[in-house]
Amino acid sequence: MTLDTVLQVALSGLLMGLIYALVAAGLSLIFGLMDIVNFAHGELLMLAMYATVLLNAATGLDPLLQLPVVAVGMFVLGVLIYRCLIGRALGVQFNRGMVQIFVTFGLAIFIRGAAQLAFGGDFRSVNVSWLGNKTVHFGGVYVPLPQLAASLVCLVAFAALLGISRTEFGRALEATREDRDAVALIGIDRDRIFALGWGLGAAAVGIAGTMLATFYYVSPTVGANFALIAYVTVALGGFGSMTGALVAGVLIGEVEAVTAQVLEPSLKQVGMFAIYLVVLMVRPRGLFGKI
Amino acid sequence: MKRLWVAMAVFAAGLSTAHAEDILIGAIYPLSGNASQIGVDAQAAVGVMSDIINTDHAAIPMLLGKGGGLPHMHGAHIKVIFADHQNDPQKARAEAERLITQEHVVALIGSYTSATAATISQVAERYEVPYMAMDNSSPSLSQRGLKWFFRTSPHDEMFTQGMFDFYKAIGEKTGHPVKTVSLFYEDSIFGSDSSNVQKKLAAAAGIKVVADIKYRANSPSLSAEAQRLKSADADVVMPSSYTSDAILLMRSDNEIGYHPTIMAQSAGFAENSFLTSVGTLADGVMSRSSFALDAVKSRPAIPAVNAMFRARANKDLNDNTSRQIVAVQTLADAIDRAGSSKPEDIRAALTKTDIPGDQTIMPLKGVKFDSTGQNTEATPVIQQISGGAYHTIYPFDIAVQAPVWNVGK
Structure with missing residues (x-):
């Protein structure tokens, strides 16, 4: 194996890992806030990817310019999902845990079916973009520009999410997470905070979807390809920890890339799950988990 | 007046069930999930060939183009019922059983992925109903000693x-x-x-x-x-x-x-x-x-069939959809020659199939099955x-x- 190959594998793993982290960010946020695993996470990603592809086809605008539009649209969708579904599921008296699981699970199946109906099963892609299929190379090491852009956006998004946690709103989020009943006593509207949390989580996955659409294909089932890795990323990093999601994403990307080089590529997820199991045994709350 | 409407409705309902002579064929495809577009396109391709068989298309120079319905079956129509296997071999198995036992189809067609064809053909074998592999290409499918398995196109x-x-x-x-x-x-x-x-x-x-x-x-x-x-x-x-x-x-x-x-x-x-x-x-x-859209000289039916497909699916025929068309054509030809919709008669007729290549839209030499059910004259490009x-x-x-x-x- 040449030095170029080693560097290329490390770089591919890093870029893919940052993308995994970006996809997991919204999931981690929502989980950390209200202990709900959003099983429709992959489907929200898919919706954002479709929004990007369709907007691009209709307007010819570059996906990078659509980023704010898709993020805002997904924010609104996230708030709506909380107001119409999740908020109600939180209010049930019996089997609350099961209801919360099934409500997002049902939502996932509904969105996937609706997408199939509306968009058909064909694979689609962004066809006009500044970065599409472009690369730069340093010696024998190639850097794909769409993935590089997605990685940078990932870092910015994580910085922004960490920034938000330092604001008044961030502290309200934190307080609501710690004790959702007590915050009502000091005048924090719990429903409002949760709705905004869902909005932020959906916006984050919207950003991930837009960046992903610059180099990945879109189909109604595309969410499943990323959702499993997102769940592992969140669990490995520690539920609710943003830093954890970032570190875990990169770790998974690198482990996957290295496994595919040294083992048979069809086994590349084995390395990732092996690390996950080891962490679960040694440190069940995940790398950066607080709970 | 109201009575008249009721009478007309009853009459219309009677008409719609009067197609007792329709020959039912079960098609199993991915209609949802990751490969769903393949199934949607297959519906269009199968629809085109059913249309060519069931109504007169004298202008299309291919077997069963001329005349409406199957000539040796008093002009009976073929009707294809689609089922969704979601690209899951176990769902494919269940749907194959349902089509045979509930819908009473006389033959099965399908199924794009070879993994689903493996389970469908097992069910077909057990119930003794022919399975026509339209676009499955794994060689092992025809090497399992199955009596009821047939494949018109080349395998890998x-x-x-x-x-x-x-x-x-x-x-x-x-x-x-x-x-x-x-x-x-x-x-x-x-x-x-x-x-x-x-x-x-x-x-x-x-x-x-x-x-x-x-x-x-x-x-x-x-x-x-x-x-x-x-x-x-x-x-x-x-x-x-x-x-x-x-x-x-x-x-x-x-x-x-x-x-x-x-x-x-x-x-x-x-x-x-x-x-x-x-x-x-x-x-x-x-x-x-297994298909060459540009082989118009040796396969004169291609432009007309492609135009019919384009009208339904808004795209040209390709490697998969062309194979589906020829498979339906071959099956319908066997049913017609059998003069019967009994699965064992259809199987007997299939084993005697002999269609020259230029009567199809594929660049193959012809359609002739060996004892494994594989078309030996299927040549790729x-x-x-x-x-x-x-x-x-x-x-x-x-x-x-x-x-x-x-x-x-």
Whole structure:
């Protein structure tokens, strides 16, 4: 194996890992806030990817310019999902845990079916973009520009999410997470905070979807390809920890890339799950988990 | 007045159930899930052929084009009932059973993926109903001693033989023979069967396999796999992939600055969404095919059938949809010759099938089944992408353009 190959594998793993982290960010946020695993996470990603592809086809605008539009649209969708579904599921008296699981699970199946109906099963892609299929190379090491852009956006998004946690709103989020009943006593509207949390989580996955659409294909089932890795990323990093999601994403990307080089590529997820199991045994709350 | 309406409604209901002589055929395809577009396109293709059979299309020069319905069955119509296997072998098994026992179909057709064909054909065998594999290409399907299995199109061994014949011919023609190949295949019956044949034929041709890469289907990334292909640096990369991975492979190669000569085992590479998604990155990609849209001279029915398909699906016929059309045609011909809708009579007629190639839309020599149910006269072509479409480059006598051959340069 040449030095170029080693560097290329490390770089591919890093870029893919940052993308995994970006996809997991919204999931981690929502989980950390209200202990709900959003099983429709992959489907929200898919919706954002479709929004990007369709907007691009209709307007010819570059996906990078659509980023704010898709993020805002997904924010609104996230708030709506909380107001119409999740908020109600939180209010049930019996089997609350099961209801919360099934409500997002049902939502996932509904969105996937609706997408199939509306968009058909064909694979689609962004066809006009500044970065599409472009690369730069340093010696024998190639850097794909769409993935590089997605990685940078990932870092910015994580910085922004960490920034938000330092604001008044961030502290309200934190307080609501710690004790959702007590915050009502000091005048924090719990429903409002949760709705905004869902909005932020959906916006984050919207950003991930837009960046992903610059180099990945879109189909109604595309969410499943990323959702499993997102769940592992969140669990490995520690539920609710943003830093954890970032570190875990990169770790998974690198482990996957290295496994595919040294083992048979069809086994590349084995390395990732092996690390996950080891962490679960040694440190069940995940790398950066607080709970 | 109200009574009159009721009477008319009853009469109309009676009419709609009066098609007792309709011959029911069950089709099992992925209509939802990752491969759903294949199933939707199959519905269009099967619809086109049913239409050609059931109503008069004298202007289309192919078997069963002329006249409405099946002539030896008093003009009976064929009716195809679709079921969804969601690309899951177990669902395919359940749907096959339901179609046979509940819908009382006299034959089954399907199913795109070879993994689902394996379970459907087992059910067909147990209930003694013919299964016509329309677009399943794993050789092992017809090597299990099944009595009720039939396949009109070539299997991957015949397809792959076509590729190696082409390597030999182009090597002699250009003086740049293929010395090494890399295999790249998904972890399924399709991928492993295809790569096994490729290994066998490569050894027979004295071509070295320098990379043997089995990958996980629908991965989020194929960059590590592409890196291994690049390191191996073979003369030709031979992928066996469905659409999603075909798209990702072309992009992942490009992302690390790797632009190999590719000879694909069709499947995803034949799909329209592959061509539109990867655009110019796909230029020069070669694939085996059982269909040549441009072979109009020797297959005069192609333009009319393609126009009918285009009206329904808004795209041209391809490797998969053309095979579906010929399979339905072959099955209908057998039912017609049997003069009966009993499965055992249909099976007997299928074994005596003898359709000349020019009565179909495929470039095969003809349709004749051996004792395993495989059409022995199914001959593939090799095509190459230029300008966003496939063009036939081999066999040289029916080629419409010269191959672009970068091996050894």
